[in-house]
Amino acid sequence: MRRLKKILKIIIPVLGLLFLAFCMFIYSLTPEYEGEKDLKNLSNQVDVYYDNYGIPHIYGATEKDAIRALGYVHAQDRLWQMELLRRIGPGELSEIFGKDLVETDKLFLSLGIDDYSKETVANLDPNSDYVKLAEAYLDGVNQFQEEGPTPVEFYLTGVDKRPFTLKDIHNTIGYMAFSFAMAHKTDPLLSTIKSKLGSAYLKDLSITTEPSSTLIENYDPLKDTLQLNLASKLASTFKNLPIPLFEGSNSWVLSPQKTKNKAVILANDPHIGFSQPTVWYEAHLSTPTYKKYGYHLAGVPFPLLAHNRQLAYGLTMFENDDVDFYYEETNPKDTTQYKTENGWRKYNYKHKIIKVKGEDDVKFTVKSTRHGAVLNGIATSVTEEKPVAISWIFTQVENKLLSALYGMSHSESMGTFKRHLRDLHAPGLNIMYGDAEGNVAWWATAKLYKMSDSTNTKLILNGTNGIQERGEFLDFSENPHAENPPWEFVYSANNQPDTINGRFFPGYYLPENRAKRIEQLLRPKNDWDKASVSKMITDVTSAVDPTIVTNMAKNIDISKLDINAIKLLDQLTNWDGSATVNSVESSLYQRWVFYMLKNTLKDELGEELFNQLLTTHFHKRLIAPMVSNSSSIWWDNVTTTKVETSDDIFQLSLTDALLSLKNQFGENTEAWTWGKIHTLEHEHPIGKVKTLRKYFNVGPFPVNGTKEVINNMGFTYSEDSIYKVTSGPSTRRVIDFSDIENSISILPTGQSGSPFSSHYNDQAQMYLNGEFRKMMMNKEEIIATKKSLLVFKPHARVE
Structure with a gap:
């Protein structure tokens, strides 16, 4: 007994010290929201006021200083998310997650996102304002990565940190562009159905582009006119992704004539696959020359959604068809050649290497035609003899996307804002716009093209004879759009746009359900305010x-x-038609x-x-x-x-x-009841490990809504008794120009990606309840109500 007591006297203090050390280690991984820090290359002090939800309000003397601070604070909350996003395009997920991601990496390498990003960066003007600001943002990200605490996910996966570059920004944007595309899921499937069953079976599947009762109406005031293996393998490839896909969205913008206070109101809720952390990072930047409250993708310096006192913008997915598949024909006498209408042409070959955790490197060759990469041999179950190539507009047009995002975020009028939209070539987006002057508008941004009337772009095309090739691109002025229409509002629910010059554009548009409900609610009412719009954005009733x-x-x-x-x-x-948890x-x-x-x-x-x-x-x-x-x-x-x-x-x-x-x-x-069947869990990539699930995932929760209502909570039908929600509103925003300082929003979980931050999931219950919080813009109010202050000072120079 005495010996046991002696042992316990030794063990208990040791265990106590180990527990204390563990607690100190965990505390050291928590983002620092207050205090002072030196920031390299800073010209003047930058003050970052954090509100009660961890949103940084960044005040700097220059935009470079403010965006450098943004890079630092963005990284301390979302470095792991940045790491994952930049790895998708260059095929580097297997290095973290092992051999299960090899085919995913193969596909993304074959798409050419990384090669396209390298080419884009090589052609950038280093003296342009947007490049200088992007590099300042990266400076902030990289300084945090060098000096700040390493996120726990890096320890758990053994990932080494390396500096972020301009190429990483473009690779992240490239992944976003492809995640919008629906053709990779749809075209091979429809071609297989046609081949297996015949054309008659396609007739009733509603795949054609044709009129419906909820076409998005165009209005221009100047004109005043209104194969089985391939399909299944591509689907499974994206199922393994540890990052969500972009899927749908709602938005509407009301003119002053439709609102109680006679000022524009913009509502927007982009629909994206749920994840933890959530997709968007909110940040409010204020300098003498630039003021924006924006929503950022991890690793991207300029916001995709934003507003200030002059204007506001949001987005939905256009759902146009910018990916096509082509059957090719190999020369039987020379397998290095493929057939074109002008004779045989040489295949292009690129050799690629994928690093795989715990395994040998995987080496493979991407074979390409004029259309794009040949998928046979990339997806291992594509066993057809006939080569199938994927053609994606994104990598075939000069990349001006970063410049466009910069231009949009720096515009102060409808005219200058619109000029930058023509450079958003892919993915196809509906850009929704409203401003303090009373303007409302939407523009479909994409490189639209002509195709012969006999060509169905939802089937795999013939790549050998030149008949089913894309024609010339249309000028941006011919894209679907509406500017200040006489019906006094614009909206988009990923539904089909009306014709331009008598032509419907092929796409993967969503059914009219949400669009019909939005019209049903908007048209009869002319006294909308922030409260009624915020109620509408959480509506769960189907009109269909x-x-x-x-x-x-x-x-x-x-x-x-x-x-x-x-x-x-x-x-x-x-x-x-109401889908509540008690229904x-x-x-x-x-x-x-x-x-x-x-x-x-x-x-x-x-x-x-x-x-x-x-x-x-x-x-x-x-x-x-x-x-x-x-x-x-x-x-x-x-x-x-x-x-x-x-x-x-x-x-x-x-x-x-x-x-x-x-x-x-x-x-x-x-x-x-519906809430027992329909549940939402925000999954972290590390949360897939059963023992870590409760520490990294948020939920599950019973949740109101269902697929294709305004509060669009998507799930996949299956034999399972539980419908796990996989996608839905990635944020809900209501911008009211009659009271711009009290505009409101919400995130699905929280602002921070650190499981040890108090802002990891502090908005989750509010989101489920349909509640909102203010997007503060008044400096005096921000200072008076701040939760903490983080001060960045110019890095001390050693003489």
């Missing part, structure tokens, strides 16, 4: 789903249902739709193609048209001798849905 229910329910044989099922069906047919109707509706899709499509497509279809935008477009089309070729189950009708499928699918919910929740139908 009740009609879908009516079409599916009208011929249901209730004699085949028990009394509880009849009551539920009656509830559902009287449902207003039983939402649970039954979504389960019914899933089984309708499964029982309609899976017999023809098979398991793999059906699951792939559910990851695309166009499966959402086909639901409403299909349930109203009783003559669709898809209704018959090809595996049975009977010829099924739509009513047969609706009846079977309702039975399947009811049984599924009963098995999940029991007989008590009141327990079948």
Whole structure:
């Protein structure tokens, strides 16, 4: 016993010291939000006031000083996120996460983002203002990386730090551009369906570009006119990404005639895959020559969303088609050549190396045609003999994106702002605009091109004869747009734009659900204010789903249902389409739709193609048209001798849905609430490790909303009993020019990416509740209410 006591006397203090050391280590990793720091190359002191949510309000004598400080504070909150984003384009994720990411790295290397970034940087003018500011931002990032505490993720993964460069900025922008593109999921899938089933089966899938009731109306006051393996492999490639994809968005801008206080109001909520940390980093910069409250991507110096006292802008995804696939033909007599309309041409070859954690380097060769990289051999399951090349506009046009973002953020009028938009060649964006002068506008920014009318760009094209090549690019003035239209508002919900000069532009537009609801709410009301707009941006009611229910329910044989099922069906047919956490109707509706899709499509497509279809935008477009089309070729189950009708499928699918919910929740139908099925968890890449999940992930939470309502909480249909939300509003912003200092926003979790920061998840519950916080711009208020002050002083020079 005495010996044990002696041992304990030694062990307990040692354990105490180890625990104290651990606590000190954890504390050392926390971002520093107060105190004084020397910052290299600073000309004057910069004051950074942090508000109660960790938003930095940066005041400097010059813009270079302020943006250098931005780089430092951005890095101390988001360095790990910066590291991941810059690694995607050059194919460097396997170096962190191992062999599971090799095919993802191969694809991104083949796309040529890194080569394109190198070329872009080599051609930059080092004396241009935007380059100098970008380098100042990088100086701040790199000084933090050299001197600040290393984020815990670097320790857990063993990643070595290296300086950030201009190429890294362009690689991050390149990843953003490709993550918007939907063709990589859609074109190979549709080509496979056509090849496997025939053209008749494409007819009812709503893939064509044609008029709908919610076209985004153009208005120009000057004119006054209104293959299975490939598909599945590309899908799985992006599934492994530790960074979210950009997916959709809502925005509307109201003219003074539509608002209570006779000033413009802009609302915007870009829809992006949920992650932890959240995508956007908020920062307010103020100098004598530049003042902006902006939302930044990790590692990008200029904001993509921003406002000041003069103007505000936001974005949604245009969803235009800027990626095409081409079948090529190799010369049987010389495999180094491929066929063109002008004869045989040499393939281009580039040798690449991927570093893989814990494994030998992977060496491979990218073979390219005039269209782009040949994917055979890149995605290992692409086994077709015929080469398939991917053609992406992003890498085929001079890159002026960083200059454009700089120009947009430095504009002080609608005219100067618009001039910079023509340089946003990809990804396709709807830029939403409003200002203190009462102007409202939207512009579709992209390099749009002419194509022969007989060419369907949603299928893999013939690359050998020159007939299906892209034609000339249109001038930016011909892009869809509306400036101060007579209907007094502009909006976008990724729905299809109206024609320009009689031509519809091919794209991967979302169904009219959100657009219809936005119009339904906006048109009759002319006294909008900040409170009513903020309520609208969290709206969870579908303008389309009740009609879908009516079409599916009208011929249901209730004699085949028990009394509880009849009551539920009656509830559902009287449902207003609202998806709240307590809604039983939402649970039954979504389960019914899933089984309708499964029982309609899976017999023809098979398991793999059906699951792939559910990851695309166009499966959402086909639901409403299909349930109203009783003559669709898809209704018959090809595996049975009977010829099924739509009513047969609706009846079977309702039975399947009811049984599924009963098995999940029991007989008590009141327990079948949406919040038990529909949950949101903000996943950190490290949180995929089960033992670390609770320390890095935020959630899960039951969450209001559903796919294709204004509060768009997207999920993928599956046999799983829980629908895990994967994408939704990455921020909600309401900018009111009648009270600009009290404009409001929210982030899904928090401002900081450090798990040890108090701002890691301090907005998560507010976000779920549909609440907002102020985006402060008044310096006196910021100082009076600050949580802390971080002062950057010019780096002391040693004589």
